[in-house]
Amino acid sequence: MTRAVGERLDTPTLVGLYERMLLIRRFEERASEYRLAGHIPGFLHPCIGQEASAVGACAALGPDDVILSTHRGHGHMLARGADPGRMYAELYARVEGYNRSKGGSLHMIDTELGFLGANGIVGGGIPIAGGAALQQKRRGRGGVAVSFFGDGAVNQGAFHEVLNLCALWSLPAVFVCENNLYGEFTPQADQSPIPDVADRAAAYAMPGTIADGNDVLDVYEKVAEAVARARAGDGPSLVECKTYRHRGHYEGDMCSYRPEGELEQWLETDPTITFPARLAQELGVDETELGEVRARVERRLDEAAAFAAAGTVAGVEQTLEHVYADSIDSKALR
Amino acid sequence: MSTIRFGQAITQALDEEMSRDPEVILLGEDIGRPGGSFGITRGLLEKHGEDRVLDTPISEEAVVGAALGASMMGARPVVEIMFNDFIVLAMDQVVNQAAKIHYMTGGRLSAPLVIRMLCGTNGSTAAQHSQSLEAWFAHVPGLKVVAPSTPRDAKAFLKAAIRDPDPVMFFEQRMLYNTKGEVDGDSEPAPLGEGLVVREGGDLTIATYMRGVHQALEAAAILEEDGISVEVWDVRSLVPFDRDGLRASLERTGRLLTLHEAVARGGFGAEIAAIAASEMFDLLKAPIGRVGALATPHPYAPQLEAAMLPSVERIVDVARATVRGGAGVV
CATH class of the missing domain: 3.40.50.920 (Rossmann fold)
Structure with a gap:
């Protein structure tokens, strides 16, 4: 029996979770439109459908915590509180973007928020998260490192090496697997004989739990438990969020590999619809308030898109900047 | 001024940099109490503690990733890869991650880590323990590549590499480990990039x-x-x-x-x-x-x-x- 939402967090916080999920949903939907309109030159891997796992997990974090994300990382970044204007500016390849137009969707960062990067390599962020957890432990301020990855990444060697290492050293890491049932174009069942990724935690002597990845509060509570364990010095945990991506692996993928009816079934648990419905039903959050949330999100994204469109384009002289940090980009480094 | 072996020069550089900067940490296989396969880190765990000399599982990718993640947050890690032949197991972290982090973040993050690697033959060490792979890394923008020939350079360049803000691939040729040369007592780092x-x-x-x-x-x-x-x-x-x-x-x-x-x-x-x-x-x-x-x-x-x-x-x-x-x- 699902507990009432009001028992778990106060109403403004719950409405805030809805707003953030909606911000992610609309950010992604608009990005798709902006790409088709020719404003975004590169790849997009939309996280539409997975908003609850991003927002629920990030709601469990504090300011000292850091995040390593994936190719499907916009949601994690927005959930952490990133500025959609600087994100769109990066997607538009403008200097005002988070990475000064050098990275694009797959490499976005916000160091001030401890968002240490999306990643273009499946599983590529997991080892870095291990290192971030090592440094968190060395700092001794109770910070944790969260590693997001999908069900595809758990078949990479890095996943196993890093879980072993982090468990061995009791590092404050939280591994959040967003199991959206597909690794690229292939169902999870065709890639692994183990349906529940959480089961793999047993191999590394750490807790493995399953969250309903479309229930933002369930994700929040399971991740919060893992974070508390990490902060207490008791080591890493693995949390598997069962979810689904409504769109393809990347924008433009027609999803011909999906069985008929599967998407429709998952749309019934769409967190941007089910969660506000619960807020209305259980807490009496009325349509006026929900409408204000929706309007606020649209206004914010209007401004964000306008900021990106007004951004500046890097001069070609910037091609050679930032190859090395010691700014001796001289002929010796050609 | 003293005459020491090449391997000792590496040890001195690590020891002196660890004494200078508490953010310098070492990671590698067998580098703790065993002191490393070639004895380079012998005594460093006892002197600087097991929190800074981290003996790792045989997991090159996780170890290089650990160094990278820690370096992005302020540590100055030095990884020992026993033979450069084994670095292939960590190539994603070296080539796709560490080498590119500064550039692809528009200069907002950097990866000040050093990867020390043994290279070259030691006589019948055969196909998987003898290679010299330095050119691979010179091909990748974002990495620096150092290959010293004397104890003096080994010490001065390793110190420079540890203080460098970029990832440095540091090659140590096995056949040179027992060669001797003069080294200053508490030598300063030498700038990288001078023949x-x-x-x-x-x-x-x-x-x-x-x-x-x-x-x-x-x-x-x-x-x-x-x-x-x-x-x-x-x-x-x-x-x-x-x-x-x-x-x-x-x-x-x-x-x-x-x-x-x-x-x-x-x-x-x-x-x-x-x-x-x-x-x-x-x-x-x-x-x-x-x-x-x-x-x-x-x-x-x-x-x-x-x-x-x-x-x-x-x-x-x-x-x-x-x-x-x-x-x-x-």
């Missing part, structure tokens, strides 16, 4: 690094008896590369021979030759000579390995051909 004229000459520049420097000096002594005056130029740092140093040497000699223990095909000597041919052609009086290993995996049998690797005799032959204006290949 060094080890022996002056007027007819031919041998541009080389690591053990090649020592072989080139032997060859130079033999060639001197033929009346050929050889300048030995120690590249020392592949990235950054000292173009001005190469030019200055070619201004004196007008002829170039590149030498390294790595396989000649696609080796860093090819890059040096290309720089000379494309940017300094006016200085060249003869085709460029190349000496490197034959393009085979390292054979186990001693006589086959000897045939594969560059020898002083082969260097002398190619040097003679180059100075005579003939084709000096392999």
Whole structure:
């Protein structure tokens, strides 16, 4: 029996979770439109459908915590509180973007928020998260490192090496697997004989739990438990969020590999619809308030898109900047 | 000033940098109480503590990733990879992650880590423990690549590498570990990117690094008896590369021979030759000579390995051909 939402967090916080999920949903939907309109030159891997796992997990974090994300990382970044204007500016390849137009969707960062990067390599962020957890432990301020990855990444060697290492050293890491049932174009069942990724935690002597990845509060509570364990010095945990991506692996993928009816079934648990419905039903959050949330999100994204469109384009002289940090980009480094 | 072995110079650099900066940490297989496969980290755990000398599982990718993640948050990690042959297990973290983090974040993050790797043969170490893979990393923008030939350079460059804000691939040739040389007591780091004229000459520049420097000096002594005056130029740092140093040497000699223990095909000597041919052609009086290993995996049998690797005799032959204006290949 699902507990009432009001028992778990106060109403403004719950409405805030809805707003953030909606911000992610609309950010992604608009990005798709902006790409088709020719404003975004590169790849997009939309996280539409997975908003609850991003927002629920990030709601469990504090300011000292850091995040390593994936190719499907916009949601994690927005959930952490990133500025959609600087994100769109990066997607538009403008200097005002988070990475000064050098990275694009797959490499976005916000160091001030401890968002240490999306990643273009499946599983590529997991080892870095291990290192971030090592440094968190060395700092001794109770910070944790969260590693997001999908069900595809758990078949990479890095996943196993890093879980072993982090468990061995009791590092404050939280591994959040967003199991959206597909690794690229292939169902999870065709890639692994183990349906529940959480089961793999047993191999590394750490807790493995399953969250309903479309229930933002369930994700929040399971991740919060893992974070508390990490902060207490008791080591890493693995949390598997069962979810689904409504769109393809990347924008433009027609999803011909999906069985008929599967998407429709998952749309019934769409967190941007089910969660506000619960807020209305259980807490009496009325349509006026929900409408204000929706309007606020649209206004914010209007401004964000306008900021990106007004951004500046890097001069070609910037091609050679930032190859090395010691700014001796001289002929010796050609 | 004291005379120490190459391996001791590495140990001193690590020890002194760890004493100077608490953010310097070491990670690697067997580097803790065992002191490393070659004894380089012996005593460092006892002195600096197990929180800073981290003995790891045999998980190169996780270990390099750990160093990278920690470096992005302020640590100065130094990873020991037992043989450079094993770095392939961590190539995603080196090539796709560490090398590119500064650039792809528009300069907002950097990865100040050092990866120390043993390279080269130690005699019948065969195909998976003998390679010299430095050229691979010189090909990747964002990495620096250092290849010292003496204890003095090993110490000074390792200290510089640890203080450097970028990822540095630091090569240590196994055959050099027991060679001796003079080192200053508490030496300062030397800037990366400066070659060094080890022996002056007027007819031919041998541009080389690591053990090649020592072989080139032997060859130079033999060639001197033929009346050929050889300048030995120690590249020392592949990235950054000292173009001005190469030019200055070619201004004196007008002829170039590149030498390294790595396989000649696609080796860093090819890059040096290309720089000379494309940017300094006016200085060249003869085709460029190349000496490197034959393009085979390292054979186990001693006589086959000897045939594969560059020898002083082969260097002398190619040097003679180059100075005579003939084709000096392999």
